[in-house]
Amino acid sequence: MKSGFTRSLRIMGRSLFGLVAVFLVTQPVSAEVFTQIADPFAPFVYPVTGDEVGFSQFDPAADPLLGEEGNFATIYDNFSFASNVFATNFSWVGAYELPTTGMTPSPMANFFTVNVYTGVTATPGSGTLVDSFSVGSANETQIGATDYYTYSADIAPLSLTGGTEYFFSVVADLEFTDNGWGVAYSTAGESDGASFQDIQEVAFGPIVRYAETTDFAFSVTAVPEPSSIFALTSLGLVAGNVVRRRRLRKVGSQKV
Numbered sequence: 463m464k465s466g467f468t469r470s471l472r473i474m475g476r477s478l479f480g481l482v483a484v485f486l487v488t489q490p491v492s493a494e495v496f497t498q499i500a501d502p503f504a505p506f507v508y509p510v511t512g513d514e515v516g517f518s519q520f521d522p523a524a525d526p527l528l529g530e531e532g533n534f535a536t537i538y539d540n541f542s543f544a545s546n547v548f549a550t551n552f553s554w555v556g557a558y559e560l561p562t563t564g565m566t567p568s569p570m571a572n573f574f575t576v577n578v579y580t581g582v583t584a585t586p587g588s589g590t591l592v593d594s595f596s597v598g599s600a601n602e603t604q605i606g607a608t609d610y611y612t613y614s615a616d617i618a619p620l621s622l623t624g625g626t627e628y629f630f631s632v633v634a635d636l637e638f639t640d641n642g643w644g645v646a647y648s649t650a651g652e653s654d655g656a657s658f659q660d661i662q663e664v665a666f667g668p669i670v671r672y673a674e675t676t677d678f679a680f681s682v683t684a685v686p687e688p689s690s691i692f693a694l695t696s697l698g699l700v701a702g703n704v705v706r707r708r709r710l711r712k713v714g715s716q717k718v
Contacts, residue, residue: 492685492686493550493683493684493685494543494547494683494684494685494686495681495682495683495684496541496542496543496681496682496684497650497680497681497682498539498648498650498651498677498678498679498680498681499553499554499555499648499650499679499680499681500648500649500650500679501650503555503605503610503612503646503679504649505608505610505646505649506646506647506648506649506676507647508647508674508676509675510675513644514557514609514646514647515556515557515643515644515645515646515647516537516644516645516647516657516659516674516678517535517537517559517642517643517644517659517661518535518536518537518631518632518633518634518643518644518645518659519534519535519633519634519635519636519638519642519643519644520532520533520534520575520633520634520635520636521534521636521637521638522572522635522637523637523638523639524638528665529664529665529666529667530638530662530665531662531669533633533660533669534638534661534662534669535644535659535660535661535662536631536633536659536660536661537631537632537644537645537657537658537659537660537674537678538579538582538589538629538630538631538657538658538659538660539629539630539631539656539657539658539677539678539680540582540627540628540629540630540654540656540657541627541628541629541630541680541682542624542625542626542627542628543622543624543684544624544625545624545686545687546621546622546623546624546686546687547621547622547624547684547685547686547687548619548620548621548622548684548685548686548687549578549617549619549620549622549682549683549684550616550617550619550620550683550684550685551614551615551616551617551682551683552576552595552597552614552615552617552630552632552680552681552682552683553612553613553614553615553680553681553683554612554613554630554632554645554646554678554679554680554681555605555610555611555612555613555645555646555679555680556610556611556613556632556634556643556644556645556646557609557610557611557643557644557646558570558609558611558641558642558643559641559642559643559644560641560642561609562641563604568640568641569636569637569640569641570602570636570641571599571602571634571635571636571643572634572635572636573596573597573598573599573634573635574596574597574598574599574600574613574615574632574633574634574635575594575595575596575597575632575633575635576594576595576597576600576615576617576630576631576632577591577593577594577595577630577631577632577633578591578592578593578594578620578628578629578630578631579591579592579628579629579631580592580626580627580628580629582629582658584658584671584673585671586660586668586669586670586671587669589629592620592628593620595615595617595618597615597617598615600613600614600615601613601614601615610646613632619685621687622684627656630678630680630682632645632680645678645679645680646678646679647676647677647678647679648676648677648678648679648680649679650677650679651677653674653675653676653677654677655673655675657673657674657676657677657678658671658672658673658674659671659672659674660672
């Protein structure tokens with residue numbers, strides 16, 4: 463015969479586990495957003511070069527015999543989160559060098575690649591790749607009648623460590639002779655001086671890295687790591703196991 467104490471423990475364990483389950487279902491997961499995209503978006507012309515974008519492009523038709531680099535232009539810009547998170551979306555604003563609408567539209571990008579790095583500095587070639595995502599057209603959408611486009615790409619959750627400086631990079635797959643593409647400069651706040659651009663300026667020339675004085679227009683959406691929820695779930699499971707062990711010991715003690 464089961465004692466009233468054992469039944470009470472079992473009921474308590476089930477109740478606690480049920481409360482944890484309800485908590486998991488009902489608690490909303492609040493997203494954290496790092497953004498350098500002004501709302502509303504406003505174009506910015508780089509004061510040194512007069513460019514409206516930082517070119518970031520891979521030329522699939524580049525000919526090494528002619529001294530052409532495929533990755534001839536790449537931008538990098540830093541971001542971080544205070545606590546451990548999972549990044550789930552990257553968004554940015556970009557523009558083409560030649561018109562993509564009208565009577566004779568120029569070609570658009572075949573697809574985009576988002577890369578995340580650590581350790582990018584002003585030294586050419588520096589930076590460690592964390593992960594890479596081929597994101598197709600990334601929901602490419604023209605902003606009104608302007609030459610600018612918005613992009614948004616959902617990704618498989620990418621674990622990011624709180625307090626670590628990461629670098630966002632996005633590159634368009636597009637032949638250089640067809641069109642040029644780049645990421646718009648940001649007008650959202652002051653630059654922290656940690657954005658860069660790699661570019662091959664002349665055929666057979668090296669890739670040169672420039673430190674930009676303006677940030678790029680991009681954002682990162684992330685969700686917190688659910689460590690507290692995992693802890694509560696573990697508590698419920700432990701309570702259930704304790705009740706089960708106590709019940710088994712009680713039953714076992716009745717055997718002769």
